[in-house]
Amino acid sequence: MDLDTPLFIFGLTTGVALTAAVQYFISAWTGAKTQHSKDTTPPRDSVHHPDASPITSPDALPAIRRQSWNVPSFVAAEGTLPRLEREFTVSSHRLQTMVRHLVNEMKKGLAQDGHTLKMIPSYVISRPTGFETGSFFALDLGGSNFRVCLVTLEGQGQTRVRQTKHIVSDELKTGTGEALFDFFAECIGKFLQELGLNPSEPRSLGFTFSFPIEQHAINSGTLMQWNKGFSATGVLKADVVELLNKALKKAHINIKVTALVNDTVGTLISHAYRDPQTYVGVIFGTGTNAAYVERIEEIPKWTGPIPPTKEMVINTEWGAYDEASVLPITSFDRDLDRASTNPRKQIFEKMISGMYLGEIVRHVLLDLISTGELFKGRSSQTLTTPYQFETAYMSRIERDHSLELSDTKAVLEDILGLQATTVQDRRIVKHVCELVGIRAARLSAAGVAAIVTKMNRLDACTVAVDGSVFQHYPHFANRMRDALRELLGIMAENIVLEQARDGSGEGAALIAALHGHE
Numbered sequence: 158m159d160l161d162t163p164l165f166i167f168g169l170t171t172g173v174a175l176t177a178a179v180q181y182f183i184s185a186w187t188g189a190k191t192q193h194s195k196d197t198t199p200p201r202d203s204v205h206h207p208d209a210s211p212i213t214s215p216d217a218l219p220a221i222r223r224q225s226w227n228v229p230s231f232v233a234a235e236g237t238l239p240r241l242e243r244e245f246t247v248s249s250h251r252l253q254t255m256v257r258h259l260v261n262e263m264k265k266g267l268a269q270d271g272h273t274l275k276m277i278p279s280y281v282i283s284r285p286t287g288f289e290t291g292s293f294f295a296l297d298l299g300g301s302n303f304r305v306c307l308v309t310l311e312g313q314g315q316t317r318v319r320q321t322k323h324i325v326s327d328e329l330k331t332g333t334g335e336a337l338f339d340f341f342a343e344c345i346g347k348f349l350q351e352l353g354l355n356p357s358e359p360r361s362l363g364f365t366f367s368f369p370i371e372q373h374a375i376n377s378g379t380l381m382q383w384n385k386g387f388s389a390t391g392v393l394k395a396d397v398v399e400l401l402n403k404a405l406k407k408a409h410i411n412i413k414v415t416a417l418v419n420d421t422v423g424t425l426i427s428h429a430y431r432d433p434q435t436y437v438g439v440i441f442g443t444g445t446n447a448a449y450v451e452r453i454e455e456i457p458k459w460t461g462p463i464p465p466t467k468e469m470v471i472n473t474e475w476g477a478y479d480e481a482s483v484l485p486i487t488s489f490d491r492d493l494d495r496a497s498t499n500p501r502k503q504i505f506e507k508m509i510s511g512m513y514l515g516e517i518v519r520h521v522l523l524d525l526i527s528t529g530e531l532f533k534g535r536s537s538q539t540l541t542t543p544y545q546f547e548t549a550y551m552s553r554i555e556r557d558h559s560l561e562l563s564d565t566k567a568v569l570e571d572i573l574g575l576q577a578t579t580v581q582d583r584r585i586v587k588h589v590c591e592l593v594g595i596r597a598a599r600l601s602a603a604g605v606a607a608i609v610t611k612m613n614r615l616d617a618c619t620v621a622v623d624g625s626v627f628q629h630y631p632h633f634a635n636r637m638r639d640a641l642r643e644l645l646g647i648m649a650e651n652i653v654l655e656q657a658r659d660g661s662g663e664g665a666a667l668i669a670a671l672h673g674h675e
């Protein structure tokens with residue numbers, strides 16, 4: 158894990174101290190009471206929160222969370238913020254319920270198709286030894302970015318990666334499948350050119366395609382459903398390997414796709430190349446998903462041959478988890494879902510992943526503006542535009558420990574076009590970001606706890622984690638660890654969350670290496 162813990166603790170302590178100082182100053186100046194008033198207003202819609210912890214009894218909350226409730230009391234007393242706190246708080250009890258329910262859902266998905274968790278067999282039946290060698294191409298379509306990689310496996314867990322990165326435009330995401338796959342082929346062609354390689358020489362590649370795929374073989378799979386803002390036509394129910402092979406042929410590139418890989422599976426496998434204790438791969442990027450190593454006898458729906466390893470990597474597609482009686486779904490989540498390209502789908506993903514966290518915050522801020530509690534009731538054109546409050550802004554705001562919250566001011570005024578925000582406005586915005594960010598990390602931890610529990614590997618397990626949210630969102634990893642401790646007690650120490658290094662590209666190359674002969 159490359160998070161600098163002492164620095165983080167210093168930052169947190171300083172931040173808390175400064176926040177407390179600001180609160181003291183504001184309180185003294187306004188003469189406001191420093192205690193939060195109890196709020197008894199029910200949630201504004203019929204959201205059922207049987208165990209949501211009120212702010213006045215934070216026993217079930219992790220330490221970091223308890224330290225961050227320094228919202229000016231003269232604002233909190235008005236009502237909306239305490240309600241938000243109740244709605245976004247996920248108690249230990251609720252997390253525990255969620256773990257139990259998720260384990261059950263995993264079992265259902267392993268037994269039969271058609272359940273919420275698809276639990277897709279990946280056809281990846283072996284994990285690397287760390288001694289594999291050779292050079293392999295990989296493509297990685299994650300959601301926001303598309304990368305073309307040349308991975309050299311050097312043995313002893315060492316790899317070298319050369320890559321180019323491209324943004325997938327909204328036009329491509331929502332246009333025709335043909336245009337999308339032609340774009341991929343074009344990027345590969347350019348990459349070969351850059352490397353000075355002849356496109357007519359035969360090569361193979363691993364294709365990381367991070368959408369729900371029904372896999373038929375290691376090199377064949379049909380798209381079951383688009384998500385993360387994609388809706389390109391002619392791809393649903395089609396074999397994406399065939400589509401890519403066709404586009405490559407059309408572009409006169411002699412490359413064949415030999416492995417179709419989900420990014421979570423790639424993350425798991427690439428991390429296992431250097432750490433054999435890795436049994437889980439998780440993504441917190443544009444979307445969220447997890448894969449893990451399952452014993453074949455635990456997969457009743459598997460009717461294929463029993464692999465010699467007697468294990469198979471399962472792609473859980475956990476982003477689809479949607480149990481309303483367990484997840485703390487708020488009216489803001491519902492609004493976001495209704496307006497999304499895939500309503501009623503990927504509910505868990507919409508509560509924890511990079512594509513949506515900023516959008517949840519945006520919905521909350523608009524609500525606070527509508528009640529006049531924020532920005533004197535004035536919004537901006539950017540803030541009223543969907544998806545314009547990026548999750549990366551939350552990271553900036555949560556990292557802002559300055560007395561005046563000056564970076565938050567820059568985000569709100571310079572980027573979002575809000576006028577003359579006050580320190581009080583900015584502290585409320587920061588608090589909303591914390592609520593949404595903490596909830597995301599805690600729900601993510603419940604997902605990890607469920608997988609480790611299902612595998613019965615509470616004694617030792619490395620979880621490889623990839624994705625910009627885990628990598629860049631301040632405190633995300635530590636908040637997850639806190640929640641894991643609440644859920645698993647002392648056993649949580651055996652679960653190591655590790656930042657995966659470029660998992661998906663390397664993993665696809667490794668899987669192409671492991672399974673290239675098939």
Ligand code: ADP
Binds near residue numbers: 510
């Ligand atoms: P992909 O999902 O395409 O593999 P990433 O793992 O980079 O790509 O995830 C992209 C997502 O991460 C985007 O939804 C973006 O909002 C979010 N993101 C990017 N930078 C940050 C950041 N600094 N903090 C939090 N989230 C971020």
Ligand code: MG
Binds near residue numbers: 299300442623661
């Ligand atoms: Mg990715």
